[in-house]
Amino acid sequence: MNIVAVTACPTGIAHTYMAAEALEKTAKKLGHQIKVETQGAMGIENELSPADIQAADAVLFAVDIEVEQRERFQGKKVIQVPVQQALKDPQGVLAKLA
Amino acid sequence: MRLEHSFIFPLPNGLHARPATRLQELANPFQADIRFLNRRSGREADAKSVLSLVSADVKHGDPCLLAFTGPEADAARDAFIAFLAGGFLRCDEPLVPAPAPVGSAFLPRSLRQAQPEDWLGGAILCPGIGWGKALVFGGLGPAPAPQNQTAGEPRKEVEEFRRAVESVSADLDRAISQSANPQARGVLQAHRAMLRDSALAAKVEALIAEGSTTAAQAIVAAGEFFSATLRAAESLYLRERALDISDVCHRLLAAIGGQAATAATVSLRGPTVCVAPNLTPGQLLALDRRYLQALVLGEAGATSHTIILARSFGIPTLGGVPEAPQRLSSGQEVIVDANCGILIPRVSPSVARHYQREQHAAELRQARWQTFQHQPAVTSDGRRIEVGANVASADEAARAFQSGAEGIGLFRTEMLFLDRACAPSEEEQTAVYSALAQAAAGRSVIVRLFDIGGDKPAPYLGLPQEKNPFLGHRGVRLYSDFAGLVKTQLRAILRAAVHGPLKIMVPMISRAEEMRAVKALLAEAREELVAGAIRCERPVELGAMLEIPAVAFAMPELCRDADFFSIGTNDLAQYFFAADRDNPKVAPMHSPAHPAFLRLLKQLVVQAHAQNRWVGLCGGMAEIPALLPILLGLGLDEISLSIPRLGPTKGAIRQLPDAACRVVLNQALSSATEAEVGRCLQAFRAGPGGMPLLIPQLVMLDSDARTKGEVIRELVHALQLESRTSQPDLVEEEIWLREESYSTGFGRGFAIPHCQSEHLSANTLAVLKTREPIDWGSLDNQPVRNVLLLAIRKDQADREHLKVLARLSRLLMRDEFQDRLRTETNSESLAVFIQESIYE
Numbered sequence: 001m002n003i004v005a006v007t008a009c010p011t012g013i014a015h016t017y018m019a020a021e022a023l024e025k026t027a028k029k030l031g032h033q034i035k036v037e038t039q040g041a042m043g044i045e046n047e048l049s050p051a052d053i054q055a056a057d058a059v060l061f062a063v064d065i066e067v068e069q070r071e072r073f074q075g076k077k078v079i080q081v082p083v084q085q086a087l088k089d090p091q092g093v094l095a096k097l098a
Numbered sequence: 099m100r101l102e103h104s105f106i107f108p109l110p111n112g113l114h115a116r117p118a119t120r121l122q123e124l125a126n127p128f129q130a131d132i133r134f135l136n137r138r139s140g141r142e143a144d145a146k147s148v149l150s151l152v153s154a155d156v157k158h159g160d161p162c163l164l165a166f167t168g169p170e171a172d173a174a175r176d177a178f179i180a181f182l183a184g185g186f187l188r189c190d191e192p193l194v195p196a197p198a199p200v201g202s203a204f205l206p207r208s209l210r211q212a213q214p215e216d217w218l219g220g221a222i223l224c225p226g227i228g229w230g231k232a233l234v235f236g237g238l239g240p241a242p243a244p245q246n247q248t249a250g251e252p253r254k255e256v257e258e259f260r261r262a263v264e265s266v267s268a269d270l271d272r273a274i275s276q277s278a279n280p281q282a283r284g285v286l287q288a289h290r291a292m293l294r295d296s297a298l299a300a301k302v303e304a305l306i307a308e309g310s311t312t313a314a315q316a317i318v319a320a321g322e323f324f325s326a327t328l329r330a331a332e333s334l335y336l337r338e339r340a341l342d343i344s345d346v347c348h349r350l351l352a353a354i355g356g357q358a359a360t361a362a363t364v365s366l367r368g369p370t371v372c373v374a375p376n377l378t379p380g381q382l383l384a385l386d387r388r389y390l391q392a393l394v395l396g397e398a399g400a401t402s403h404t405i406i407l408a409r410s411f412g413i414p415t416l417g418g419v420p421e422a423p424q425r426l427s428s429g430q431e432v433i434v435d436a437n438c439g440i441l442i443p444r445v446s447p448s449v450a451r452h453y454q455r456e457q458h459a460a461e462l463r464q465a466r467w468q469t470f471q472h473q474p475a476v477t478s479d480g481r482r483i484e485v486g487a488n489v490a491s492a493d494e495a496a497r498a499f500q501s502g503a504e505g506i507g508l509f510r511t512e513m514l515f516l517d518r519a520c521a522p523s524e525e526e527q528t529a530v531y532s533a534l535a536q537a538a539a540g541r542s543v544i545v546r547l548f549d550i551g552g553d554k555p556a557p558y559l560g561l562p563q564e565k566n567p568f569l570g571h572r573g574v575r576l577y578s579d580f581a582g583l584v585k586t587q588l589r590a591i592l593r594a595a596v597h598g599p600l601k602i603m604v605p606m607i608s609r610a611e612e613m614r615a616v617k618a619l620l621a622e623a624r625e626e627l628v629a630g631a632i633r634c635e636r637p638v639e640l641g642a643m644l645e646i647p648a649v650a651f652a653m654p655e656l657c658r659d660a661d662f663f664s665i666g667t668n669d670l671a672q673y674f675f676a677a678d679r680d681n682p683k684v685a686p687m688h689s690p691a692h693p694a695f696l697r698l699l700k701q702l703v704v705q706a707h708a709q710n711r712w713v714g715l716c717g718g719m720a721e722i723p724a725l726l727p728i729l730l731g732l733g734l735d736e737i738s739l740s741i742p743r744l745g746p747t748k749g750a751i752r753q754l755p756d757a758a759c760r761v762v763l764n765q766a767l768s769s770a771t772e773a774e775v776g777r778c779l780q781a782f783r784a785g786p787g788g789m790p791l792l793i794p795q796l797v798m799l800d801s802d803a804r805t806k807g808e809v810i811r812e813l814v815h816a817l818q819l820e821s822r823t824s825q826p827d828l829v830e831e832e833i834w835l836r837e838e839s840y841s842t843g844f845g846r847g848f849a850i851p852h853c854q855s856e857h858l859s860a861n862t863l864a865v866l867k868t869r870e871p872i873d874w875g876s877l878d879n880q881p882v883r884n885v886l887l888l889a890i891r892k893d894q895a896d897r898e899h900l901k902v903l904a905r906l907s908r909l910l911m912r913d914e915f916q917d918r919l920r921t922e923t924n925s926e927s928l929a930v931f932i933q934e935s936i937y938e
Contacts, residue, residue, distance in 0.1 A: 010839050013888055013900065014850050017907035025911065041854075041890075042900045064839070084840050088877040 003027060003034040003097060004048050005060040006067050009083045012040035019062045019086040026090035039068055048072065058097035062086035101166045101175045106159060108187055113156035114339050115288045117186065118148045122291070124181055127519050128174040130166045137161040149297040152339060153327045177519075177557045184553055185516050205438055206827040207834050208811040212452040217440040218419050221398045223405050226414030227460070228392025228434040229445075229453060230369030232426045235377070249310040256303050258313040262353040266293055269349070273383075282410065285342075285379045285403045292346050298324070314354050321347035341402050345378035366390060371432050373422050379403040387411060392434035394441055396420040416441055455808065459815040466819055467745055471502035475748045477730060481756035484736035485748055486542070488716055492533035495543070498741050502748055505542035507664060507738020508603075508716040509534060511587070515548050520558045524586045524593075531594030538598050544664065544714075545591055546643065547584065547616075549573050549605035568672070573606025574616065581619060588623035592634040600638055603664060607642040610655035616640065617659045644702055644713075645669040653705035663706050664738070667717025671695060690719040691776070693769045696728065700767060703732050714738055724779055726750055727787055731763025749821060758786035789860040791899055792933055795820055796864040797925040803866075806874050806882075810834065810851060813864055813887045822889065825857040829889065832857075843876025846916060850907070852888035861899040862889045863906070865919075865928065884919055886910070902936045909935055 005023055009015035020036040027034035037048045053059070053072055061067055061080040079096050086093050109117055125132045125145040132145035138160045143150040145164070156162060166175045249255060270290045277283045292298065301323060305316040325340040366389035375396035382393075382404050393408055398418030408415045414436035426432060426443055433442040433453055442449060475485040486507030487498035495506055514522045514530060534543060550556050551564070551572030559580065564570040577584045591600055604616050617640060627634040641662035642649070647670065649656060656663075667690055672679055674695060677687035689695065699715075706713040714736030719725060721743050729737055730751070739747060765778040782788075796816055803809045810833050814826035823829050832853040836842065843849040864887040871881030888903055909915040915935070922928040 011836060011852060011854060013852050013854070013890060013903055014842075014907040015844075017904045018844060018850075018911055021908040021911040038904075040900075040904065042897055042904065082840075084877055087844050 001032045001097065002055060002057045003032050003060060003094070004052055004056040004058075005034065005036045006039060006048070006063060007036060007083060007086070008039040008061075008063040008065050008067060010064050012042075015083050015087065016040040019083045022087055022090045023060070023062065023094070027094060030091070030094060032094070039063075044068060060093070060097060062093065099167065099171060101171050103164045103166075103175055103179055103182075105162055105164075105182055107156050107162050108158070108182075110158050112158055113151055113154065115148060115152060115292065115342060116284070118151040119288060119291045120181075120186065121145055121151060122148050124177060124519065125174070128177070129169045130171040130174045131168050132174060132178075133165040133167075135163040135165065137163060144297070147295050147297040148291050149295040149324055149343075153297070153324065155327070180557045180563075183563065185556075204827070205440070206811075207830050208807045209435075209438070209449075209452055211805070211807040212448040213446075214440075214442045214449045215444055215446060217442045218422060218425065219440055220394065220416030220419040220422075220436075222415075222436050222439045223395070223417045224393075224409045224413060224415040225436050226392070226412065227437060227453065227456060228369075228371055228414040229457075230371045230389075230391040230432070232428055232430045232432045233366070233370050233372050234423050234426055234428045235372065235374035235381075247312045247314065249306075249312045249315075252306050255306045255311070255313045255316070258354060259299075259302055259306070259317065259350075262313065262317075262350045263293060263299070265353040266346075266349045269353075282383065282407055285407060288403070289342060289346050289349075289379070292342060293350075298346075314351055317347055317350050317354070339402075341376065341378050341404060345380040348378065348380060371434055373426055375420070375423060376402075377404050379407055382407055387413070392416075392436065394419055394422045394434060396423065455811065459812075459819070462815075463819055467749075471745060471748070473748075474504060475751045477751055477754050477756040477759070479755045479757055481730070483730065483734065483751065484542075484714070485744060485751070486714070486716075486736055486738035487741055487744060488738050489741070492530060492537050494741070495534055496537040498744070499537065499539075499541065501741050502744045503541075503741070505544075505736070505738075506534075506538065507544055507714050507736055509543055509545045511546060511548050512550065512554070515550060515556055516554055518556075518558075521556075521583055521586070524590050527587060527590035528593045531591050531600065532597050535594050535598035535600055540598055542599065542601065544601045544603050544641070544662075546603045546605055547574075547577075547587055550576065568678075574604050574612045575606060577616065577619070584616070584619055585623045585626070588620050589627055589632075589634075592620075592624055592627055592636075592638060593632060595636040595638050596633050599636065601641060601662065602638055603641045603643055603662075605643045605666075606646065607644075607656070608646040608648045610652055610659065613640075613642055613656055613659040645673070647674050647698065650698055650701050650705075653702070654709065657706070657709035657711055660711065662712040663702070663714070664736075665699065665702060665713065665715040665717065665734075667699075667715060667719040670698075670717065671719075674698060689772055690717075690722070691725060691728070691766075692772045693766060693775055696732075696763070696766055696775070699732055700763075703734060707733070712736070720747075723747075723750060727754055727759040727762050727779065727782055728766060730754060730756055731759035731761075731766075733760075753789060753821070754787055758782065762787065783860070789822070789862075791861055791902065792863045792865075792929055793820065794925045794929040796862065797929045797932075798865065799867045799923060799925055799928070801866050801868045802870075803868050803872070804870055806837075806872055809866060809868065809872060809885055813851070813866055813885070816864055816866075817858070817862060817889060820862075822860055822862045823855075823858050828857045829853065829855050833887070837875075841875040841877065843874035843882050844910075845876055845878035845880065847871075847880060847883050847920070848910060848916065849874045849876065849882045849885045850888065850910065851885065852890070854890045854892045856892045858889055858891045861891055863887070863903070863932075864889070865932070884916075905938075906932070906936045 007016045007019040016038050020038050023036055024034055035052055036046060038045045053076060059073055059076045059078045061078055062083050064083050081093050134143045134145045134151055134154060136154045136156045139155045141154040143154040164178055267290060270286055274283050274286045298320060301320040302316045305311055305319050321343055324343045328340040366386045368389060369391045370389050371392045372390060373394040390413060393413055393415040395417045396419060414434050416434055416436050419441060431445050433445055475483050484504050486505040487503035488508040489495045489498050489506055490510040490513050514527060551567045551570055553567040591602055594600060607613060620640060624634060639661040642656060642660045643666050644663050645666035671688050671690055675687050677684040679685055679688045703713055712735045715734050716738040720737040720739045762778055762782040766775045769775045769778060801812055803812050810830055814830045817823045818826045832855050833851050836853055842851045866885045868883050871883055874882040876882060918931060
């Protein structure tokens with residue numbers, strides 16, 4: 001599966017990146033392709049392009065706050081979970097996308 | 099002939115003991131009869147009686163009248179007019195800030211978690227924490243004289259009274275000469291003046307004459323009379339002076355009863371918290387300060403002499419807790435937390451543990467503070483700069499040296515000359531400067547010659563009032579008119595210099611000729627001493643205050659007669675920008691951080707150094723922490739500050755790299771505006787002048803904390819110890835607010851508490867490992883033993899640090915990284931490992 005994801009936690013210092021790391025690690029283990037955009041205190045990094053989003057089979061938001069530039073994802077089905085859940089159970093969260 | 103002078107009473111605290119003492123001292127030498135009339139209350143007082151003046155119930159804004167009759171009436175009137183317009187305005191104790199409203203105590207999170215069952219709120223009169231057994235005093239008031247005393251002949255009773263006055267006076271004299279504390283001395287001197295007050299004696303003797311009272315009974319009644327007058331005063335300040343009268347009467351009664359001074363009826367054994375409705379200053383002075391841990395008083399007033407003394411001794415004190423004496427019994431273990439403003443009457447194990455940890459943290463800070471207190475100030479890359487103190491007495495100098503001052507950058511001599519009827523004698527001055535030299539024990543001391551103008555209270559100089567005193571006849575400009583006075587001061591300094599090196603500094607220099615003239619006076623003074631066979635063999639350096647902008651263009655000539663310089667930035671900036679610091683409309687224009695002013699300073703330093711002259715700085719600019727890199731960058735030889743700033747400044751210097759300071763100074767010099775200078779300084783703090791994100795001292799691998807609250811508290815204490823914050827309670831609260839979104843324990847025994855705060859001086863990463871597993875409410879419900887705190891400044895858009903922390907967050911999800919953190923037991927190695935990993 002080709003997955004794109006966005007992570008965003010309240011302070012944007014730590015959990016945003018921890019969740020990104022957890023999702024990347026787990027997705028690779030399960031044989032998926034994944035690109036994770038982080039929205040944190042430094043702004044948007046590893047930004048998802050319209051091409052990335054178009055080509056994706058599934059969109060995941062692991063976020064506690066509003067996603068910036070949400071318009072990019074119009075028309076795509078988005079699964080949204082709290083950041084904690086992505087940290088606690090990344091495998092279960094990815095399973096939801098299937 | 100009767101002369102009058104009307105005025106509005108200017109002092110904010112009314113006419114209380116200390117200003118009244120000043121007026122009485124001014125009045126006494128004159129033969130004239132001087133009356134003080136309070137037009138609002140209608141009360142009239144004899145200006146030569148402190149008690150009489152205080153009883154006139156004069157408060158701020160009252161219309162008053164002074165009446166002078168008899169010989170010297172005109173001289174007396176002139177003296178009073180000058181004094182009331184000048185020094186009188188300066189002789190009041192600075193207003194103590196209003197005590198915190200009772201009951202609104204902010205308890206830090208960790209204290210709330212310790213769940214004190216019960217606490218009483220009070221006003222913080224002196225901060226600190228005191229822990230001990232309560233000792234509850236009864237009420238106050240003059241000890242009642244034994245009822246069944248029969249009065250002897252009035253003449254005998256009067257004699258007994260006068261004997262008691264002499265005895266107490268001698269005790270007070272002794273206590274004053276032995277007291278090392280200026281506040282305590284001030285209080286005792288006020289009591290002595292009250293004791294000798296003619297109105298007190300008149301009242302007591304009148305009561306004795308009126309009929310069949312003993313001396314003791316008359317003293318009690320007189321004390322009551324004056325106390326009642328004071329208690330009825332409209333001003334809170336005057337009401338608190340009733341305690342001073344009680345104190346004096348207590349002493350008199352004790353003397354009559356044959357007891358020594360203020361009978362120290364209370365002896366302390368072991369750590370004690372004293373609880374009383376109120377205490378006289380004498381009672382406080384009698385308590386053994388080795389054991390006195392804290393005070394709890396029923397009354398809330400912050401300006402009584404008792405409180406002033408408590409503050410000068412640093413005794414944690416709560417006021418406004420009237421129910422305390424009833425709620426507590428002597429012997430009960432209590433804690434006074436006068437940082438939060440509460441009294442805890444029942445110390446549970448969790449509260450005890452909290453305060454033990456608080457006291458331990460305070461001890462660490464104290465120890466840390468002491469390690470560099472007595473070391474010279476050096477920048478992080480090894481440049482030495484002297485850090486001195488600005489003081490006005492030998493006692494203050496001694497305290498300054500204890501607090502880490504390497505020298506006295508400015509010894510102000512005005513208090514020797516002001517508020518008195520005649521100039522200080524050579525003997526008097528020699529004694530003061532000798533005490534100063536001895537306290538300095540070889541360290542450098544710069545004594546500034548008297549700096550007086552028409553606006554200052556030195557009536558014996560007969561200086562006329564000027565329209566524009568700031569730009570007037572003052573400082574060195576007076577010296578040709580008062581050569582005798584100057585030489586007396588110079589001779590005194592030369593004589594005192596046999597005890598240790600002293601330097602002389604001349605104020606208000608605007609041209610080389612002035613220095614030359616003083617140098618000539620100094621030579622004459624020395625010749626006079628030699629001719630009189632008085633010892634003065636040590637050479638004494640002569641320097642100039644740089645405070646008038648003209649000197650910036652006359653430095654080579656000045657250097658011919660000046661051995662050193664000190665820059666007085668307060669006045670220099672006022673004259674430079676033509677702006678009065680005390681005028682709110684133009685105060686912002688008095689801007690030491692303005693590029694033009696910095697260029698002026700640079701010019702002064704460069705020119706002084708070109709002639710090999712030492713140059714220091716003794717103005718308020720030295721006390722602005724943000725400007726410290728600028729002062730270092732200027733290449734000054736010394737900065738001189740007030741005592742409380744010595745420690746923090748020396749600590750801050752150790753963290754700054756001199757090379758980078760010179761760079762930022764150059765950037766500031768080429769800036770166009772003050773705002774631009776501010777931006778240079780901000781960039782400096784974020785970069786070369788900033789503190790490293792991670793230091794080994796903030797890697798604590800063996801914590802005995804048992805709960806999440808204790809871990810977070812220990813982390814913020816560590817931040818405070820390493821000068822990363824001065825508001826640990828607030829940072830603690832911000833960390834907890836983040837925890838309330840959801841726990842930062844992300845599993846496998848790790849937690850990553852973090853916050854963005856305005857109260858941090860630098861971005862900081864701290865690591866803490868606990869001996870015991872901690873319940874953190876983690877995502878995997880497992881306990882935590884490895885904690886990483888990320889503390890980020892709110893205002894700093896420092897991408898570097900955020901990137902690094904993002905990298906750290908990712909690394910924390912990796913097994914190898916976690917394993918290394920779990921197993922490493924050495925702080926330095928772990929700090930290096932983390933540093934290398936995140937800065938790859």
